[in-house]
Amino acid sequence: MSYSNNLVVFRGAGELASGAIRRLILAGFPVIALETEKPLCIRRTVSFATAVYESEAEVEGVRGKYFKERVDALNGAKDGIAAIIIDPDGAAIRELSPSVLVDARMLKKNSDISRESAPVVIALGPGYRASEDVHYVVETSRGHDLGRVISEGAALPDTGVPGELGGETAKRVLRAPVSGEFIPTMKLGDMVSAGDVVGEVNGAEIKSELNGLLRGLLYDGVMVSEGMKIGDVDPRGNRDFLHSVSDKANSIAGGVMEAVFRGIG
Known part of the structure; x- marks a missing residue:
């Protein structure tokens, strides 16, 4: 089955978004991500947002590229590229008319999207209520429910405490x-x-x-x-982890994939 006509637009292309963007592209979906002029990406080696600074980026074999024009971004997305454009306000969403909109900015509050923003609207983490603000929420808090798709209600509130890694938080x-x-x-x-x-x-x-x-x-x-x-x-000090998508990002990517397929039917 081809999903080439099901454009997915992401708000944000940081680490967690990029894991999901990569997964969707490998499944055959065209993806465009909207970013700010100076993205605040921490894990730059696994974030498509770095294309804003470097013109191009690569995350585990999937290429990302910064485009100035929306039409070029659309063509790039159709060719299997993670197409990045600068659009912090989401002005391009209406013109792009995506099948799926994913808010991956991790703002922890609902500022400017609704269930009317696209046929399927997905949000990562707290700040949104599924079935009210968006269609689906994907849990981003480490633990038993990481990556779980929520169709009614909200994700766990932000604790402000980083997840454990190598015994440290x-x-x-x-x-x-x-x-x-x-x-x-x-x-x-x-x-x-x-x-x-x-x-x-x-x-x-x-x-x-x-x-x-x-x-x-x-x-x-x-x-x-x-x-x-x-x-x-x-x-843990393992250099191999520098260029690989984290377990957390992969779990969330699976949740986004599930939500996309449930939404588009």
């Missing part, structure tokens, strides 16, 4: 100590030790609290606010 996340411009002093993929300075914001140093692999890091020059996540240290 909050310590593995790097955050901005103050607001300002982020300047990295280490590179994505570097091995770090506890106490290493990973970057700075307005002269305030950001130090790793763990030994491990720097698997996530914002781009140089991105403006951040105090407390905002700017990086991620993987205490």
Whole structure:
């Protein structure tokens, strides 16, 4: 069966969105993702949003590309490319007229989409109620229900505590100590030790609290606010994980796939 006529549009192309985008493209769906001018992607090696900075991106064998024109993005999507365009307000949605709209921005609140935005509307994580705001919600909280499709009700509320990785939770996340411009002093993929300075914001140093692999890091020059996540240290230290979709993103991708097929019938 061909799904080439079932365009899927994503709001956001970060790590969790990219796992689902990749899965849908491999299944034969054309996909376009709408991004901001400076996406705040942490795990850049597995985020199609990096195409905004680099012109192209690749996630586990699936190619992504930034397009300036919507018509070119449509053609790219039909060719199996994860087509990325800059459209933070979602103005292109009406013109693109997708079969499926996926809000993967993880805003934790419903700001500007509804069940009328597309024939099938899916949201990732908390902030939306299935059957009221959208048709389906996909659970994004680690645990028993990760990736579960919700057709009535909402996802679990955000706890503010990062999921466990290699036995660590909050310590593995790097955050901005103050607001300002982020300047990295280490590179994505570097091995770090506890106490290493990973970057700075307005002269305030950001130090790793763990030994491990720097698997996530914002781009140089991105403006951040105090407390905002700017990086991620993987205490497992396995370089193979740097370029592979995480277990969490894969679980959510499965949920998105299920919701898409349930929605389009």
